[in-house]
Amino acid sequence: GRRLMSDGLTAEGKIKSLPMVYIKGEEMTRYAAQLMLENWLEPHIDTSAWEFFDLSCAARDASNDQTLKDAVAAGAKIGAIFKEPTVTPSAEQVKEFGLSKPLPSPNGAMRRGWNGVTISRDTIHIDGVELGFKSPVLFERHAVGGEYGAGWKEVGKGRLITTYFPDKESFEDGEDAIIVDARILDNERNVAVVYHNPLDNVEALAHHFFSRTLKAGVTPYVVTKKTVFKWQEPFWAIHKKVFDENYKAKFLEKGLLENTGGELQHLISDAATMQIIRWTRGGFGMSAHNYDGDMLTDEVAQVHRSPGFITSNLVGVAADGSPVKFCVLSCIASRRRRGVSATPSTCRADGVGVGATPSTRPCWSLRDLTFHLITQIKEFEASHGTVSDLWHQHLRGEPTSFNPLGMAEAVMGALSHAADLSKDEETARKTHEYVTCLRRAMHNTFKYGQGTWDMAGPSGLTTEQFVEKVGNRLSK
Ligand code: NAD
Incomplete structure (x- = not known):
């Protein structure tokens, strides 16, 4: 803290502003993020180059979702994005908030708009504090495809045929059409579902995964249910090819394949759920399909004590033709x-x-x-939601204890990425220094037993006390 202040980079002694997108959300996380902004960031960092977008249900509804489109466009242009958790309103919430129509999840629009490859989720570790996993656990969740983009209809008895038509300039009556699946439905009621897994970016995902796991010194695993879900074979095969051609020798050199017979190991997803509970020593990474990744990372978060102790970061690709930077x-x-x-x-x-x-x-x-x-576009968020239960306690005037670590890591991730993308080396260096100071101030607060209740129990600090304590430590 002291060094930062004495560096005096702007007239007010703040670090110069780097372009960044800041997306506001809802409920407890919006409230806590505002506290963090006022107490931790604004005293030390000039935020004038940040572009703010409000993705609360009310703002999205009032603008006919223009605010989401603007946020996606700004993110694609700037590349460094922080997002607070948002609410995708349920049918009851549409009524409760007086919305004119249901709003879709903003995450899909973002993953599409930023060519999302993977959502990386890693455990957060504090020196001297024991959490669930002793060493880091790294995760890749494929950011596209699967159940999330499914088309479906409830139908009766009959025949169901799924047909593929190749993308061609001139196309004549059914020529080259391929029947993907044909079946008889003999129940009175059925739900028919169609989805697909895009594969073009799995190679980039694999490079991202293996380079991260190698750097962190952990053993990589690829998780699918390909034994039964045969269509998941290519996801594994692409990983295996990228691994064998580019990484295997390095992993062997570092002794990271000793538990896997010197080869990249595949784990069946149901077995993975058990290993996550058993392997509390940590030191492993997993790369999985979209839905499996969603489920398994929640399990990782729970084993590691709280969703507050895990990061979440969407890695996208710039649309300027460069596949990956x-x-x-x-x-x-x-x-x-x-x-x-x-x-x-x-x-x-x-x-x-x-x-x-x-x-x-x-x-x-x-x-x-x-x-x-480092891809051009990275969006950093917490892995958890808006923490509605604490928000309602807060509204009732009761004390709360929100663990801001995951959300703070997201802000710090966006700041660091903005610095990595910047040509202003001096500001970038100062920004990285600030991030290191903020992380240390938060970790020390936890280490000295002044953590939030999920870590320190009832003797810990409330949401406001924790923010204030870290803010003081940072300004010392
Ligand atoms: P949640 O993650 O907000 O909360 C789940 C439970 O974990 C709650 O008991 C909460 O108190 C606790 N918890 C989570 N993070 C915590 C933290 N940092 N510190 C202390 N306790 C913490 O999930 P939910 O309750 O299922 O969802 C609430 C809202 O969030 C819903 O409206 C949902 O749509 C939204 N949501 C948004 C996102 C997103 O924007 N990425 C993700 C998930 C859920």
Whole structure:
């Protein structure tokens, strides 16, 4: 804290503002985020370059959801996004809030608008504080496909035929049509469902997963139910290919495949649910389909004490044609060590330079670096919802104890990503320093037994006391 203040970067002694999107939500998390903003951020950081969007039901309803479209467009342009949890109103809430019509979940629009690849969810660890898992658990949840995008209808007895028509310029009567499935429905009542799993971005997901698990020094597992759900085989096969071709040697070198016979291991999803409870030593990563990832990360959160102790971060891809952008920091460092000139550049997933001038040599080979991939668009949020129960307690005037760690990690993630995307090196460095200070101030507060009730029990701090304590520690 002290160093930050004495650095005095702007006239008011604040760190210069980096462009970032800030999405406001609802209920307890909106209230707590506002406290964090006022007590932790605004005293130290100039927020004038942030673009704020209100995704409360009332604001979405009043603007005919223009506010969601604007937020998605701003996120695609700026790349660093923080989002508070939002409410997707149930039928009762539509009435309760007096909304003109039901509102769809904003998350789908965001995952589409930002070409979401994966939602990364990791356990948060505090030195000296024992939570559920001793070492980190890293998770990738495929951000697209599956049950969430399903089309369905309730139908009676009859025949059900699902037909695929290839995307072609000229298409004549049923030519090249493929029957995906044909079945007889002999019940009076049936629900027929169609969904698909897009596979184009699974390679990028796999690179992201393996580079993260390698960097964290944990053992990777790919989770599916492909033994029975045969259509899940490609998800595994793509991971396996990417792993064997690019990562296996490095994982072996680091001794991270000792429990898996020296190979990438597949875990059946039902077995994974049991292992998550048993493997409390942590030190593993899992990559899963969308719905499996949703379920399993809630289980990880619960084993790790509370949804407040897990991060959630949507990794997207810029729409400018570059499939994935890489942060070349580690590779620049390795080139510097070898005395090779280090020009920041961007690379494709296969390690070939993108957007490099013709005179620039193609980027270093993948084998060459412990690569660290940063896509252009990253949205950071908490993994939990709006914590309605605490909000209603708060409205009744009762004390509450909201654990803000997951949401604070999201703000810090967005700040760090804004810094990584910035060309203003000095502001970026100061922003990273601030993030380190804020994280330390929060962790120390937990460490000194001044955590929230989910950690410290009834002797812990209330929502407001915790925010104030961290704020004081940060300003010292
Ligand atoms: P929730 O995650 O808000 O709460 C579940 C339980 O965990 C509650 O008992 C809550 O008190 C506790 N909890 C969660 N986070 C906590 C924290 N940081 N500190 C202390 N306790 C914490 O889920 P819910 O109650 O099922 O949903 C509430 C609302 O949130 C719903 O309207 C739902 O639509 C919305 N929701 C939004 C998102 C999102 O925007 N990403 C995700 C899930 C749910």
